[in-house]
Amino acid sequence: MSSKRNTDSKWTRRNILKLGAATGGVILGAPYILTSRKAALVADVQAMDAEHGGGGPTSPPTTPFMVALPVPTPKAPVAALSPAPDTSKFQHYSRFPAKEFYEVNVQQALHSFHPELPLNNIWGYDGTVPGSLFHARYGKPMIVRFRNNLPATSIGFGDPNIITHLHNGHTGSESDGFAGDFYGPGKYKDHHYPHMLAGSDPREAMNTLWYHDHRVDFTSQNVYKGLAGSFFLFDELDSGDETDTNPSAFRLPSGPYDVPIVLTDRRFDSNGALYFNPTDLNGFIGDKFTVNGVIQPFFKVARRKYRFRVLNASTSRFYGIRLSTGQSFQLVATDGNMLDKPATMTEFVIAPAERYDIIVDFSGRRIGDQIVLQNFISHSTGRGPNEGRLATPIQLMRFDVDRDAADPSRVPATLRPYPVFNVNEAVRTRNWEFSEEGGAWTVNGRLFDLNRVDAVVKKGTAEIWNLTGGAGPDWSHPIHIHMEEFRILSRNGGTVPVDERGRKDVVKLSTSESARIFIRFRDMEGKYMMHCHNTIHEDHAMMVRFDVVP
Numbered sequence: 001m002s003s004k005r006n007t008d009s010k011w012t013r014r015n016i017l018k019l020g021a022a023t024g025g026v027i028l029g030a031p032y033i034l035t036s037r038k039a040a041l042v043a044d045v046q047a048m049d050a051e052h053g054g055g056g057p058t059s060p061p062t063t064p065f066m067v068a069l070p071v072p073t074p075k076a077p078v079a080a081l082s083p084a085p086d087t088s089k090f091q092h093y094s095r096f097p098a099k100e101f102y103e104v105n106v107q108q109a110l111h112s113f114h115p116e117l118p119l120n121n122i123w124g125y126d127g128t129v130p131g132s133l134f135h136a137r138y139g140k141p142m143i144v145r146f147r148n149n150l151p152a153t154s155i156g157f158g159d160p161n162i163i164t165h166l167h168n169g170h171t172g173s174e175s176d177g178f179a180g181d182f183y184g185p186g187k188y189k190d191h192h193y194p195h196m197l198a199g200s201d202p203r204e205a206m207n208t209l210w211y212h213d214h215r216v217d218f219t220s221q222n223v224y225k226g227l228a229g230s231f232f233l234f235d236e237l238d239s240g241d242e243t244d245t246n247p248s249a250f251r252l253p254s255g256p257y258d259v260p261i262v263l264t265d266r267r268f269d270s271n272g273a274l275y276f277n278p279t280d281l282n283g284f285i286g287d288k289f290t291v292n293g294v295i296q297p298f299f300k301v302a303r304r305k306y307r308f309r310v311l312n313a314s315t316s317r318f319y320g321i322r323l324s325t326g327q328s329f330q331l332v333a334t335d336g337n338m339l340d341k342p343a344t345m346t347e348f349v350i351a352p353a354e355r356y357d358i359i360v361d362f363s364g365r366r367i368g369d370q371i372v373l374q375n376f377i378s379h380s381t382g383r384g385p386n387e388g389r390l391a392t393p394i395q396l397m398r399f400d401v402d403r404d405a406a407d408p409s410r411v412p413a414t415l416r417p418y419p420v421f422n423v424n425e426a427v428r429t430r431n432w433e434f435s436e437e438g439g440a441w442t443v444n445g446r447l448f449d450l451n452r453v454d455a456v457v458k459k460g461t462a463e464i465w466n467l468t469g470g471a472g473p474d475w476s477h478p479i480h481i482h483m484e485e486f487r488i489l490s491r492n493g494g495t496v497p498v499d500e501r502g503r504k505d506v507v508k509l510s511t512s513e514s515a516r517i518f519i520r521f522r523d524m525e526g527k528y529m530m531h532c533h534n535t536i537h538e539d540h541a542m543m544v545r546f547d548v549v550p
Contacts (some may be wrong), residue, residue: 056277059268059288062114064296065398071259071292071299072128072230074135077102077142085143085190091172091524096141096194104132106162106227107149113288114295117272122226123150123158129293130262130313131211131229138195138205138235147188157276158218158225160185165214166231167353168336168482168505170198170206173526176482179216179543180450195233198484199522203419204503205235206336206485208309208355210262216450220284220315220535224276226293228313230260237416238338242409252332253307253359253409259299261310261373263350263396264290265317281439282475283316283382283536289375291397298398302405305361307332312350316382316534318476318508319396320389321356322347324372330411333357337485337503338416348499349377349385351478351508353533356499359411362401369401382536384476384510418502421487423518425462430455434477434509434532434542435470441532441542448531448543455546462520464489469509476510477537482528483548486519506533521548 077100087093109127110119125131125146136142150160161184165177175191183189198204213219213227234240242254252258265286267275277284288295312319323329323346330342335355342359350356365371374393377385435442443454457463465486467479485503488496492514500507507515531543 056267057269057275059286060117060270060272062116062288062295064395065298066115067294067297069292069297069299069397070294071256072130072133075102075126075132081143081145081190085145087192089174090192091174091526092194092196093192096196098143098192099140100142102134102142102144104144104146105149106146108151108154111226111293113266113268113274113290113293117268120272120274122274123222124226125211125229129226130260131227133229133260134211134231135240136193136195136231136233138197138233141192141194144191144193145188146191148183148185150185152185157221157278159215159222161215161218162213162222162227163189163215164191164211165482166191166193166211167209167480168206168485169193169209170196170204170483170523172524173528173548176526176528177214178527179214179219179529182215196523199419199520201419202235203417204485205238205338205416206233207238207333207338208311208357209233209336210311210313210355212313217539220539221276221278223313223535224264224266224284224315225274228262230262230309230311232258232309233336250412250415251408251410253305257304257409258307259309260292261308261397262292262313263311263319264313265315266290278536278539280382281441281536281540283534285317285379285382286314289394289396296395296397298400300400300402301362302403303363303365303367303401304405304407305359305363305409305411308358308360310350310356310358312352312354314352316352316536317379318349318351318377318385319375320347320349320377322374322376322393323360324374324393327360327371329361330359331356331499332359332411332415334499334502335485335505339502340416340418341414342411343498345499347376349508351476351506351533352535353478353480354506362399363407365401367401367403371399371401373397373399382534384474418487421462421518421520423464423489426464426518427458427461429464429466431466431468432530432544433468433470434479436475440540441537443530443542443544448541448545450545452545453527453547454544457521457546457548459521459523459525459548459550462518465517465519466514467507467509467517468514469511471512474511476508477532477534477542478506478508479530480506480533481519481530483524484520484522486517489516489518491515524548525550
């Protein structure tokens with residue numbers, strides 16, 4: 001059947017669900033004519049929601065702070081891949097041949113979210129939630145082979161056809177994880193990650209990335225089911241060595257003191273089975289809070305500095321992050337990018353797909369102190385966070401100060417200088433409006449079409465994009481642009497908050513809000529995407545394709 005989307009937006013949410021239940025066919029990429037697998041899931045979810053009054057089940061109670069925070073060790077490379085990769089299809093491979101090879105087994109496994117809940121089937125990179133942690137380095141290009149060993153037939157939500165996106169690697173389109181490039185169980189795909197500095201500019205180096213499934217129409221389900229992991233990228237400045245003798249090195253906390261904090265909200269039915277509802281096109285909100293795959297863990301810390309790389313990997317939920325003591329911390333990076341200098345903060349709001357690298361110093365605490373990482377933002381629906389603050393913040397995890405430790409780390413007064421740019425470089429201005437129409441999510445009034453090119457941009461040029469939220473009921477969209485980092489020039493015509501002044505790959509938008517950004521398109525060619533990272537909105541169908549051409 002055709003993979004073209006019908007771009008008629010006269011589809012109500014009711015029609016979407018009715019068609020989903022009626023059709024047994026497949027129209028690739030269609031948000032309102034659903035696969036038979038989606039149709040079955042619609043029926044299951046509607047039955048369960050009817051049982052629970054339409055809001056989904058309330059998860060069984062669990063005792064907080066029973067489980068230690070899982071901290072993954074970096075994944076080890078393999079000597080070679082067999083069969084050997086076909087490197088002829090990779091852009092820039094002659095300049096950046098692979099020096100490291102990795103193999104990732106994408107598989108189903110049993111996982112414990114909490115000891116008071118039963119084990120659940122998850123899908124994981126190497127069978128874990130989150131997936132394996134990568135430690136990569138500029139100057140060491142890699143090929144990663146993702147083997148799809150998921151069951152061809154499985155029960156519940158999710159689709160076993162996958163494609164992996166390294167968010168936000170400066171990566172050729174053939175390795176970027178375009179939503180339509182998915183493949184089925186029993187197959188594999190090789191991704192070339194050149195660790196290439198955009199424009200060969202060392203100020204464009206990135207640090208905290210993540211990777212996740214990007215299968216069209218099923219991103220929300222597959223990522224929620226477990227297909228996400230952290231990816232750290234080091235260079236001579238952010239070297240990952242707090243004892244580095246290079247006088248230019250930052251010497252930020254490293255090794256066991258450089259810790260991924262992956263936030264995801266989830267929900268379970270009365271039997272403790274993992275529950276997900278992709279049929280509410282507003283978005284999905286869970287009532288259990290996991291960090292690195294477990295519910296409300298504790299983490300034993302020494303009296304010294306730590307680098308916490310906070311990633312919001314939730315489907316729709318925004319978090320307002322603070323420490324229960326009100327203690328300040330230093331923000332050193334947002335998304336994958338260092339700030340030019342640290343910013344002292346006591347709280348921040350993080351949208352889906354954003355990353356905030358913070359340095360927390362426990363040296364002033366007493367042994368025996370307990371400090372809780374809290375969320376002060378509430379959600380009633382997946383449309384976006386509620387106004388105001390929670391009277392009683394949500395407890396996400398607890399830090400238990402239990403020992404002393406040497407601390408050779410530091411936080412330098414200056415970090416990475418921002419790349420220089422001139423808005424007069426822009427050869428074109430484009431306007432993008434993100435709206436709800438007829439119960440589905442649109443960009444410039446259109447639903448996503450895999451085969452339609454919404455913008456053609458010339459490699460080596462720069463543009464200004466005006467991103468605007470449409471009118472209507474309150475909602476929030478975290479907008480992500482693939483391939484290149486951007487700079488926010490203004491918000492609603494005014495100034496930009498301190499935590500958004502650096503290079504970004506996600507920008508938060510809410511109703512009638514606007515952001516004016518400057519973006520370059522360097523080095524790479526091919527098909528890329530811009531989309532809402534509320535992944536329910538992305539799947540239904542707030543995404544555009546742009547092609548970079550010579």
